[in-house]
Amino acid sequence: MAFWAIKPKSKYNWVVESKSNRTGSVPVVSPTSNSPSILRRSTPVPQNLGSNGLWAFESRHDQAFSMGTTTHSFFKLLWIREGHGSIEMDCKQVRCETGDLVLLPARLPHRIVDSAHSPISLYGLGIDFRQLTCVSLILPSFIAGVYREPKFQTLRIEQHLRKILYLNDQEDAPSLLSSVATAMNLLAELALVLVPPKSKKSRVIADQRTETEHPTDPLLEAYLEWLHRNFYELLTLDEAAFASGMSRRTFTNEFKARTGATWLEYVNRLRIHHAKELMKQTDRKVTSIAFQCGFDDLTTFYRAFKRITGSSPTQMRG
Secondary structure (H helix, E strand, C coil): CCCCCCCCCCCCCCCCCHHCCCCCCCCCCCCCCCCCCEECCCCCCCCCCCCCCCCEEEEECCCCCCCCCCCCCCCCEEEEEEEEEEEECCEEEEEEEEEEEEEECCCCCEEEEECCCCEEEEEEEEEEECHHHCCCCCCCHCCEECCCCHHHHHHHHHHHHHHHHHHHHHCCCHHHHHHHHHHHHHHHHHHHCCCCCCCCCCCCCCCCCCCCCCCCCCHHHHHHHHHHHCCCCCCHHHHHHHHHCCCCCHHHHHHHHHHHHCCHHHHHHHHHHHHHHHHHHCCCCCCHHHHHHCCCCHHHHHHHHHHHHHHCCCHCCC
């Protein structure tokens, strides 16, 4: 895995923990140079799976944080927000730091050991595959370890976990259902990045430039991988530049140098390619196909289709 870590920034001074996790040992309050009273823990957050099969938590460690070796009957995911240290997993010690993702399969002995000078702050998510049987097929594919991937930025892992933390803290059924849906979406996105696919069908559009002609940027490559799976979504150039860690102008130049096409041309190629496949394999109406591929109106779809394929959708279907 290539190393790429981006230090997240937070405007909040106090930890917001799930209501279900406010029992057990009381965290200590320790002063820091930035704030006289940031709530930090000296012990792990008590385990507490909810009725929806999820355990969402946030933990900011004190310099005196101590954790004994533990195991869980469920899968656990940790996102390191700040600090660094190591994860001991089954007698092996692996370094972890800001921007790292830690995967811990069920029944794996593990513990967190913080750096003495930079304690860890993290988001955590426990998923009980016995309650959420739909994930039982994919969880065995996740290998225990610490992962550093430029592709993680496009997945917005921290935002997903923050959303799950909030939703899981609500007591109404729609919020709990939404928390499960968000967790499932995150797992699916992680699987697409971390689990080797059996076939490479996603890169259906060949780039016009080769990697030897233009050096690849890790975040740009990660964005391209994401785009090939999400071209049908409502997309903007500014969001694409942000996901790639570039200004709009730099992204525009780098994207064209990498792919040989402008961003919009590239997105439309992906959409039209998918539209052609749907027209060949299904009897759906052209209107339905256009919207399914990400086009907001038929006029734009017809123009893009004609420009890219040389024929209209009607002519292609005969």
